[in-house]
Amino acid sequence: MKTFFELFNTILTADKDTSRKASREVRRLLYGSHNGQYDEILSIIKNAPKEYAKIKEDFRKNNFVMAVSVMYFLHDREDRQDFLFPWIFSLLQHKDGNIRFAAVRMLENEIGPLTFHIRFPNEKLNKRELSPEQSDNILYGLFVNLNNLATHLWKPSYKRFKYISSLPTGPYKSVQMILSQLDEYCDDNFMNRCKNSIF
Numbered sequence: 001m002k003t004f005f006e007l008f009n010t011i012l013t014a015d016k017d018t019s020r021k022a023s024r025e026v027r028r029l030l031y032g033s034h035n036g037q038y039d040e041i042l043s044i045i046k047n048a049p050k051e052y053a054k055i056k057e058d059f060r061k062n063n064f065v066m067a068v069s070v071m072y073f074l075h076d077r078e079d080r081q082d083f084l085f086p087w088i089f090s091l092l093q094h095k096d097g098n099i100r101f102a103a104v105r106m107l108e109n110e111i112g113p114l115t116f117h118i119r120f121p122n123e124k125l126n127k128r129e130l131s132p133e134q135s136d137n138i139l140y141g142l143f144v145n146l147n148n149l150a151t152h153l154w155k156p157s158y159k160r161f162k163y164i165s166s167l168p169t170g171p172y173k174s175v176q177m178i179l180s181q182l183d184e185y186c187d188d189n190f191m192n193r194c195k196n197s198i199f
Helices: 004-013 016-031 038-046 048-054 058-074 085-092 097-114 132-153 156-160 171-185 188-198
Strands: none
Touching: 004 016, 004 038, 004 058, 016 058, 038 048, 038 058, 048 058, 048 085, 058 097, 085 097, 085 132, 085 171, 097 132, 097 171, 132 171, 132 188
8 A cells, every 4th residue: 555655756746647546545545544654644734835836737736735635634733723824825816626625625624623612612622722812813813814815806796796605616705615614613702803803
């Protein structure tokens, strides 16, 4: 059985079809038996923005981001949870819908743990988890950056759409999908504080 490093090497160096197959193989390996490869996963995720910046071909960028998004939820929680956000924000603006979808999925994976203290205020936090204050700071930064991005991407033609689901496919819709989940997971008090600070 191949390792994660071998699969990512194939994604980054092989022909189009082999690269695509290796990208899909990452999911099988992740959910199969990946005995002792956790360090490989952490290394791949941590170095993803640097590796992505080196990629020239569009198909390879697509395969790389899709593969990283499958394992992204395993990134080191003791590291800063928002350490890849700048890279993910750039992916949200990509012309390729698969890349944007992978970026949405990665950010949605973060919202659940970050809002745990809001959704379950009486539950005790694990010592390894971020404090409510740290989580609030990251959520606030996420909210501000997503709103800035939405403002930058907004077009007057979007005014006629009542629902996010009916928006045309593109970066603006991707940003709105994440903002919608933030709004759903956070209580009114937190969202009002965020909105009052920027509007």
